[in-house]
Amino acid sequence: MYDDILMRRPRRGESPAGGGHSTVVAEASAEEARREMDINRATPSRLRPDMLQLKQPVLAADHAEQVARMAKQVYDRGIGFDLAKVQQKLSELFTCLTASDLNARSNRPFDLLRTDLTSFESVLYALVKAGALREINVPLRSTADQFNGIGEDLDAVREILSPADYWKVRRTQPSGVKALYEFNDTFARFIFGKSLITWIQPEDGRIYRRLFASGESSEKVRLLEYWLPTSHYRVLLKNSLCSVLFWLSEEASTPPTSRELATDWFGKRSPSQEDVVLAQSVLDSFLLNLGEWQTWEKVGRAARKECPRHDLELWREDLNKRFPTIRKFYKNVAKFYFKSTLRTFEERLDEPAFRGFISQAIDRLRGCVSEVAGLTVQENSPVDGYPLVGRFRDWLLLTGKPNPKLAELIQRRLAGVFPGGYFRIDLQ
DSSP states (O other), X not given: OHHHHHHOOOOTTOOGGXXXXXXHHHHHHHHHHHHHHHHHHHOTTOOOGXXXXXXXXOOOTTHHHHHHHHHHHHHHHOEEOOHHHXXXXXXXXXXXXXXXXXXXXXXXXXXXXXXXXXXXXXXXHHHHHTTGGGGOOOOOOOHHHHHHTOOHHHHHHHSOOSGGGGGGGTTTOHHHHHHXXXXXXXXXXXXXXXXXXXXXXXXXXXXXXXXXXXXXXXXXXXXHHHHOOTTOEEEEEETHHHHHHHXXXXXXXXXXXHHHHHXXXXXXXXXXXXXXXXXXXXXXXXXXXXXXXXXXXXXXXXXXXXXXXXXXHHHHHHHHHHXXXXXXXXXXXXXXXEEEOTTTOOEEEOHHHHHHHHHHHHHHHHHHHHHHHHHHHHHTSOTTXXXXXXXXXXXXXXXXXXXXXXXXXXXXXXXXXXXXOOOEEEEO
């Protein structure tokens, strides 16, 4: 068909292909569409995303209404802050901030004397001038791979997109990168503390924000943990990602803790906090079905240092052997996201659509865990007082005296919503 269109010579007085180049393109496009329709007719049993159905939690019919009422109540209560203590902590942070600024600028690997350390773009420019980006340990793609669209993730992980990626140049300049992280952490806490002061209501000394009832897990939530009043306590939803994936994939074994994995992988009876953080990030990467280089980047951001790819591969294989149903679950879901290419009839995974579906499904279920935990606290609170003042994705914030039976009550409720699931709940 294409040869007939492209090779036919126009007759005398006739425009090429009956209408010029645009006509040729239109006829070729129409032929492509006809071929796609032929493919679909020839394979009527092909799995499509709209056929995919995952396990769903057992929720009450008015669950959404209950969550909405809880969110309003949490917002109306607010969180009490002592303005004098916040100001004192800000003063201490400012002292640390000036010290970390001086330390970052005095490091010789990078010329930061005229750099605005509060601006990521300014710091990135200084790193480029110092040639630090040439030291990123990610191979360049060959011309053939670029032409064939192979290894596109290499280009993505090679970039430094935020201060979270400073670790990528740490291999050759560890002291300079460590100083940058110290300044960035201190500055972020300081700025958030300044915002807290403006949020505190002078009438009752409380802060009322939608963030406190959002069920989020954002950078603001992480910064809030640093400023929480000591009179409050938290209910930790330990590793809900692992619990949700084990429930979805019907993995029969008990979800491991990051400390258990760190003990096995590093051969230490009492692993360090750094080892535990690294093990948790490797487990999360496995649970999210990330590729080799995506795992390398996620673990590096969590540990703030480069982890040898050989070690990562060994740990991933260990997790695959321990929990084969997780891998099987992702393979079964991926079957619904294969698409045929028009020219070669080759089937390829629609990676963006597949990743988007998985991310949305997991986020929804983790949010459901937080909602059920919050409702359980509400239902078991004293009649004359409601201790729940904050609900986030991985923890709840409560006031008053801790109820030692609360963790057991939440676990029992979650076991009914997620039949066969296992959830760890701790009070802190």
